[in-house]
Amino acid sequence: MSECSAMKESMPLLLTESLDPARREQSHQHIEACAACSEAWLSYQQTWVILGDLPEVEVPPRIREAFLSKAGIAQAKNENVIAFRRKPVFKWLAQAAAIAVIAGGGYFAGHTRAPRIESSPATIDGVALARQGDFRPISLVETRQLDANALSPEIEGRPNITNVQFVDSDASDDQIGVSFDITSRWTVTGNPRERSMIRLLSYMLENEAAVSPRSNALEWVRQTYSDPANADPEIANALARVLRNDTHEGVRIRAVETLTTLPPAVASDTRDALINALKNDPNPAVRLKAVEALANMARSGSAIDPALIDTLRQKASQDDENLYVRVKAAEVLSSMNP
Amino acid sequence: MTASKATEAREMSHLSDQELMHIVQGGDFSPASVIYDRYSGRIYNFAFRFLKNAEAAEDATQEVFVKMLRHANQFHGDAKLSTWLFSITANWCRDYLRKADNKSKETEDVLVSLPAPSELAPDRTYEQRENERLVRRALEALTAEQREAILLSRYQGLSYAEIAQIAGCSEGAVKTRVFRAMETLKKVLAGEAGGGERCLNAAQ
Numbered sequence: 222m223s224e225c226s227a228m229k230e231s232m233p234l235l236l237t238e239s240l241d242p243a244r245r246e247q248s249h250q251h252i253e254a255c256a257a258c259s260e261a262w263l264s265y266q267q268t269w270v271i272l273g274d275l276p277e278v279e280v281p282p283r284i285r286e287a288f289l290s291k292a293g294i295a296q297a298k299n300e301n302v303i304a305f306r307r308k309p310v311f312k313w314l315a316q317a318a319a320i321a322v323i324a325g326g327g328y329f330a331g332h333t334r335a336p337r338i339e340s341s342p343a344t345i346d347g348v349a350l351a352r353q354g355d356f357r358p359i360s361l362v363e364t365r366q367l368d369a370n371a372l373s374p375e376i377e378g379r380p381n382i383t384n385v386q387f388v389d390s391d392a393s394d395d396q397i398g399v400s401f402d403i404t405s406r407w408t409v410t411g412n413p414r415e416r417s418m419i420r421l422l423s424y425m426l427e428n429e430a431a432v433s434p435r436s437n438a439l440e441w442v443r444q445t446y447s448d449p450a451n452a453d454p455e456i457a458n459a460l461a462r463v464l465r466n467d468t469h470e471g472v473r474i475r476a477v478e479t480l481t482t483l484p485p486a487v488a489s490d491t492r493d494a495l496i497n498a499l500k501n502d503p504n505p506a507v508r509l510k511a512v513e514a515l516a517n518m519a520r521s522g523s524a525i526d527p528a529l530i531d532t533l534r535q536k537a538s539q540d541d542e543n544l545y546v547r548v549k550a551a552e553v554l555s556s557m558n559p
Numbered sequence: 560m561t562a563s564k565a566t567e568a569r570e571m572s573h574l575s576d577q578e579l580m581h582i583v584q585g586g587d588f589s590p591a592s593v594i595y596d597r598y599s600g601r602i603y604n605f606a607f608r609f610l611k612n613a614e615a616a617e618d619a620t621q622e623v624f625v626k627m628l629r630h631a632n633q634f635h636g637d638a639k640l641s642t643w644l645f646s647i648t649a650n651w652c653r654d655y656l657r658k659a660d661n662k663s664k665e666t667e668d669v670l671v672s673l674p675a676p677s678e679l680a681p682d683r684t685y686e687q688r689e690n691e692r693l694v695r696r697a698l699e700a701l702t703a704e705q706r707e708a709i710l711l712s713r714y715q716g717l718s719y720a721e722i723a724q725i726a727g728c729s730e731g732a733v734k735t736r737v738f739r740a741m742e743t744l745k746k747v748l749a750g751e752a753g754g755g756e757r758c759l760n761a762a763q
Contacts, residue, residue: 233737239718268745272713274690275698280603284617285595288624292591432614471614 224251228258232265283468287430361407380404413451423459427466435472439463443479452486461494470504477510481517492518496532499550505543512536512546516553530554572596576640583631595624598641601715602648608710609652611699619655623647638724645715646725649707656703697747705740712737 228251234240235248252262381404388398411418422442429435439460446456457480464476477498480491495518498511515529536542536550571579571593579590602623607616626647627634634643698706707726711717712733717725719733726733 230734230738233712233741234719234734237712237716264745265741268741268748269713271690271748272694272709272744274687275608275694275714276691277600278604278607278613280599280620281617284603284620285592285599288595288621289592291621291625292588292628431618433618436614469614469617 225255225258228252228255229261232262235262236265236269281469413445413448414453419453419455423455426459426463432469432472435463435467435469436475439472439475439479443482447482447484449484449486452484454487454490457483457487457490457494461490461497464494464498464502464507470507473498473502473504473507474510477507477514481514488518492526492529496529499532499536499546505546508536508543508546509549512549512553516549516556519553519557530557533557577636580631580634580636580640583628584634588628591624591628594627594640598644599624601641602644605645605710605715606648606652608698608714609649609703609706610655611695615655619648619651622651639721641715642717642721642724645711645717645721649711649725652707653703693748697744700743700747701740705736705743708733708736709740709744 228248231240231244231248235245238245240248252258382401384400384402386400388400389396390398409418409421413419422438425438426435426442429438442456442460445451446453460476460480460483464473464480467473467476477495480494483491492515495511495515499508499515502508502511512533515533519529533550533554537547537554539547571582571590574582574590574593576594576597579594582590583594599620603616603620606619606623607613610616610619623644627644634640698709701709704726708722711722711725712719719730719737722733723730726736
């Protein structure tokens with residue numbers, strides 16, 4: 222490698238002043254004496270400075286809240302564990318039973334079909350049974366009470382067990398209990414027009430904790446419910462609630478985009494949600510999206526009504542409104558010529 | 560926050576990273592907010608620039624600090640806490656990009672990219688906004704490895720040894736990545752600005 226090539230490779234280190242003093246001095250001497258390296262050095266310095274034009278982004282406060290909430294849960298988890306009052310006589314039995322119960326929980330999470338337990342009111346067979354006409358609706362949220370000997374000792378699927386509590390309601394008998402929450406994975410299939418499916422999707426839109434999956438859920442809803450055959454006001458209402466309540470402006474923007482793809486059959490629900498966002502959303506980017514969406518609806522002739530015109534007039538003349546939103550509102554009014 | 564918690568946090572803010580982590584390792588998560596306040600800005604900005612996606616950066620930031628608590632015992636005092644946190648962040652980001660690569664283009668489009676902060680910041684001049692746009696585009700021209708290295712070097716001020724530890728490679732590899740990144744950035748910034756003069760001079 223020539224001296225100049227080596228010099229160029231070291232220039233980033235020179236920029237960060239990471240070279241030792243001797244090499245730094247040597248490098249500067251070379252740069253002063255070499256026209257090509259001098260030009261390259263100037264170019265490096267300029268690039269380095271321009272990179273500084275990328276401003277620091279403020280961290281949304283909701284991340285802190287979400288994190289501390291999770292940290293709080295983690296602490297609560299420790300506090301929730303009630304110290305088990307050991308009975309020396311049954312110590313070995315207690316350990317064996319606890320392992321069996323937790324292992325059995327693993328069996329639940331690792332299998333798509335839960336074992337049939339007499340004392341449990343629900344099984345995952347419910348989905349298949351519904352298709353066969355032997356309809357027995359199951360609840361996604363349930364509390365099971367099981368005998369330890371009904372569970373397999375095999376642990377499969379690496380279940381996530383939380384909120385463990387040891388229960389010993391009667392110290393005089395030889396029975397102990399352990400309660401815990403355990404995650405299990407569900408796949409629910411059905412026609413997009415089925416009420417259960419619509420409710421499930423609506424719930425997920427509003428309750429998925431992470432942002433990316435919420436955004437993915439919106440895209441999934443857009444793909445499925447933009448089909449006129451699947452038009453459903455409940456989906457429009459769920460999207461309206463996301464637009465009204467979601468803390469993340471990116472998700473709300475996606476909700477606007479999804480609402481605008483819904484079929485004309487639910488246009489009035491869509492329009493109301495967009496007007497509400499235009500009036501009340503705290504983020505100008507969301508309001509801008511909403512006014513653009515309303516403009517598109519107005520152009521297609523499906524959304525013009527006095528409420529919309531009033532809102533647009535108010536926005537166009539509102540002094541403290543974002544300039545882009547005001548201009549867009551005025552443009553829409555002008556194109557509508559009411 | 561209650562008064563006692565506020566007092567507790569104020570008192571803890573005087574403790575070193577190592578001391579705070581020692582408390583966490585003992586099962587007491589009360590320093591979580593202090594550590595978060597100390598590093599969330601750097602973590603979020605690194606993830607945002609690395610992933611070019613605000614939502615993913617939010618998820619990354621939250622996950623990093625949750626992992627910090629969950630795996631506190633894996634932190635050894637011989638490394639800086641910032642280096643350890645950036646390691647977790649970089650791993651999360653690489654994993655995210657790998658998954659995004661595996662998904663179809665359609666799925667990638669699902670992710671909402673928020674407007675760049677400058678778009679809605681009236682206090683920034685046109686020139687600043689234009690330079691910001693150019694820099695963002697130039698960073699997109701880098702490979703993930705190069706972007707990771709330049710972000711940690713230029714914006715986080717980490718040494719090549721620390722970056723090597725985070726990226727799981729040698730210092731020599733970091734040097735090469737940063738050099739190649741700088742070469743690409745120079746070319747892209749010059750090309751983007753219609754001959755380069757406007758952009759480069761704007762920074763002088």
